[in-house]
Amino acid sequence: MNNLVQIREKIKKDARLHQAKLLATKNGEVTPYRRSVYLERLKEAKKQVLSN
Secondary structure, three states: OOHHHHHHHHHHHHHHHHHHHHHHEEOOEEOOOOHHHHHHHHHHHHHHHHHO
């Protein structure tokens, strides 16, 4: 494979990884992905929607 192609793929991969890291953080903290945490956030979101 051409070096230029490899470099482009590496840049794209790094950009995807960086975006995934940004999405995984909430207010600068890494959000744990546990089912109980997810369900609690879902419950809180429903309360907020219903109160508005």
